[in-house]
Amino acid sequence: MLRILNSMNTNSEDLEVGLRLRAIREHAGLSQRALAKKAGVTNSTISLIESGKVNPSVGALRRILVGIPVSLSEFFAFEPESEKTVFYAAEDLVEIGKGGVSLRQVGTNLFGRAMMILHETYELDADTGRIMYGHEAEEGGVVISGRVEVTVGDQRKVLGPGDAYYFDSRNPHRFRQVGPEKCVVVSACTPPTF
Numbered sequence: 133m134l135r136i137l138n139s140m141n142t143n144s145e146d147l148e149v150g151l152r153l154r155a156i157r158e159h160a161g162l163s164q165r166a167l168a169k170k171a172g173v174t175n176s177t178i179s180l181i182e183s184g185k186v187n188p189s190v191g192a193l194r195r196i197l198v199g200i201p202v203s204l205s206e207f208f209a210f211e212p213e214s215e216k217t218v219f220y221a222a223e224d225l226v227e228i229g230k231g232g233v234s235l236r237q238v239g240t241n242l243f244g245r246a247m248m249i250l251h252e253t254y255e256l257d258a259d260t261g262r263i264m265y266g267h268e269a270e271e272g273g274v275v276i277s278g279r280v281e282v283t284v285g286d287q288r289k290v291l292g293p294g295d296a297y298y299f300d301s302r303n304p305h306r307f308r309q310v311g312p313e314k315c316v317v318v319s320a321c322t323p324p325t326f
Contacts, residue, residue, distance in 0.1 A: 149187060150181050150182045150185075151182070152208075152210060153178075153181055153182055153193075155241065156212075157200065159212070162199075164178045167199050168199075169199075171197075171198060173192075190204070212241065213241075213244075214244035215239050225238060225251060229252075231258065232254065232255035232257065232309075233252065233258050234252065234255075236250065237249070238250070238251075242324040247324065248323075250321075251318055252273070252315075252317040252319055253317075254309035254315040256312075258309045259306070259307070260307045263306075264305055264306040265305075266303055268302060269301040269325050270300055270321070270322055271319060272296065272297060272298035272320055273296065273320065274294070274295070274296045274318055275295050276317060277293055277315065277316045278309065278311060278316060280308065280317060281310050282307055285304060290310055301325070
């Protein structure tokens with residue numbers, strides 16, 4: 133599920149700082165690009181922090197927060213509201229994938245949520261990468277159409293429509309589209325890993 137985005141292991145502290153930064157940035161009405169410009173950092177720096185892939189030093193975080201502006205104490209005291217939306221139209225799902233793997237997330241704000249749900253689409257020959265990795269969570273999914281090869285540790289299986297998987301995400305894993313048509317999967321992960 134998040135294997136394509138999370139090629140490096142993230143821990144919950146990195147993730148919490150990232151989710152908090154994203155919530156405060158959005159609350160201030162700033163895009164990642166606008167905040168990066170105000171803080172004098174690159175766009176990718178903000179993106180990596182918000183996705184939990186980079187944990188900034190206190191000094192770096194302070195420089196970024198000046199662009200909002202908010203103090204460190206306000207940053208750590210800020211409690212974003214959990215998203216209250218119950219129903220989501222297809223166009224409301226948030227794209228968080230890249231390359232040949234589309235990961236459309238249910239909900240824009242995962243802060244305070246215990247589960248992440250994704251509508252995944254694997255284009256022909258799409259792969260989450262040769263390097264398998266794990267993260268602190270459990271995940272499962274059901275193949276809606278097409279075929280996907282799922283590798284978990286030393287187990288590997290090709291799944292088709294109606295087939296499903298469920299595993300401890302700490303086990304290194306990888307997903308790869310196989311067959312003549314793109315693959316669609318609906319998956320869930322708890323706790324959210326991003």
